[in-house]
């Protein structure tokens with residue numbers, strides 16, 4: 001007890017040196033520090049001297065503090081609890097930190113020593129931390145406001161990142177670790193949390209447009225640190241994809257490049273999710289939903305273009321890709337395909353193109369075709385690909401039949417200079433073709449008859465119908481200068497063969513002789529006389545074939561290739577074809593809607609309008625507008641499949 005009194009007196013005396021006001025704050029801090037260090041040294045010495053006392057008497061009296069604790073208490077009571085001294089100490093410390101934050105160099109070890117003094121005296125929290133955090137808060141609130149105005153987003157992020165690093169360094173170097181959480185949280189809140197939306201509005205689109213992956217990674221990291229940061233980012237992410245995607249899909253002028261751009265865009269966002277957004281599932285799912293939304297904003301066209309894109313890749317002549325690349329590409333296409341609601345539109349166009357690839361033998365790779373087919377089957381079920389598979393089957397069977405037919409003709413010693421290849425197509429799998437009767441040369445007719453006899457001997461009871469519009473031939477042609485092989489359609493063949501018999505024919509002559517339908521014939525003549533390779537000469541000028549035009553053979557025909565393919569004129573046809581394909585899809589949809597309504601009503605007997613509509617939506621695999629659905633219901637009422645309930649006009653009854 002006496003010891004305490006002596007120490008106390010000594011310490012009281014110490015306070016005097018801090019009473020002058022004139023001291024500069026750093027000097028003042030140094031003085032406090034020195035006083036503290038001395039005090040500690042003295043107390044350590046006193047403790048050594050009174051070690052025995054400390055270990056026995058004091059230890060057994062729980063009411064008495066140890067000598068060390070007594071020393072702390074005395075220092076606390078007499079020196080630091082002096083308001084003036086304490087205020088000056090804390091202000092000094094805060095001033096130093098403010099200077100450092102401002103970029104000035106300061107005496108960090110002094111700060112470390114003083115702050116650990118505050119901790120030892122157990123007044124760190126109350127006297128220092130609270131004020132420190134308040135200052136931090138004010139500083140960064142102001143800084144955030146100001147820099148958000150001044151800086152571009154990437155710069156701003158780098159600044160925030162720098163600030164976070166600095167504060168962390170401060171924590172390690174001189175602050176008490178208990179300050180870590182509140183300090184970092186304060187910085188994050190003021191520099192980020194307060195500005196989430198503003199940051200994204202200001203800079204996100206630009207970063208995404210420019211594929212700035214590093215900045216985006218930093219953005220994601222920083223946003224992950226603050227409450228609801230990722231959520232807000234996710235929201236803007238969705239908006240971005242929808243907006244950008246719509247610019248790809250909704251502009252008819254960009255139809256030519258739509259699919260390629262979609263694929264590129266998908267690649268890009270995948271990449272960003274992978275390397276910038278840590279493969280976050282939420283971003284993946286949001287991206288899928290966004291794709292689905294924007295792609296279906298424009299009905300039908302994306303599905304149609306996607307099918308055509310696949311065709312362009314699977315068609316021969318596009319062999320700049322390896323099988324492996326092709327396979328990868330098809331996988332990517334399937335991902336886009338998955339987003340599309342109107343899969344029937346895709347199927348219709350896909351099928352139309354597949355027909356051409358198969359019948360003209362223009363498929364790049366059977367493996368790729370099969371692989372695409374199995375992907376479609378996997379995605380949409382066996383029903384979806386049944387016809388397509390049937391088409392492939394037909395082609396394979398046809399090959400076998402042709403092998404047998406060759407043997408058959410060889411054995412029978414048929415004379416003739418024509419080699420015939422027949423593809424036997426099963427009706428139903430293939431599109432329906434309007435049969436066109438044309439006048440074939442006798443030799444061809446005979447050959448056809450031979451084939452029919454042969455085929456029916458193997459498959460009796462089947463009905464064969466020749467589709468002249470699908471036929472194509474290779475002709476040997478001798479011009480004055482050059483010998484050529486012409487790869488042409490059957491219609492073109494019939495026209496050209498006439499010139500074996502005469503010099504000049506009018507449109508009328510040719511129509512009579514070949515029996516080709518007028519529109520078809522005009523297009524055919526146009527392709528032979530007005531296209532790139534002109535094997536016929538038309539007597540009048542102009543691109544179109546007019547009544548009364550006369551044609552002669554172009555004896556001086558020259559071409560750098562030996563085998564020349566003369567394309568049919570297709571421009572107009574393609575547009576019509578495309579419209580009719582779309583129309584067919586719509587008609588088919590109407591049947592399906594009708595069938596679904598009748599099916600449901602047959603089971604349920606009576607249903608309210610809303611229930612019926614929702615069940616129909618459940619069953620249909622393509623998008624339908626409510627007004628269209630209403631029309632179908634009306635028409636079924638007209639056809640007496642169902643009737644309105646007499647009491648409740650919103651209710652329908654099934655009519656058996």
Ligand SMILES: *[C@@H]1O[C@H](CO)[C@@H](O)[C@H](O)[C@H]1NC(C)=O
Nearest residue numbers: 082083084085086087088131
């Ligand atoms: C010390 O600061 C507190 C508030 O920060 C103030 O209320 C008090 O009057 C100051 N004391 C002295 C002696 O300056």
Ligand SMILES: *[C@@H]1O[C@H](CO)[C@@H](O)[C@H](O)[C@H]1NC(C)=O
Nearest residue numbers: 211212213214264267268271
């Ligand atoms: C985006 O940047 C990454 C590199 O960070 C690159 O691999 C990728 O191809 C780029 N994407 C586009 C669309 O430029």
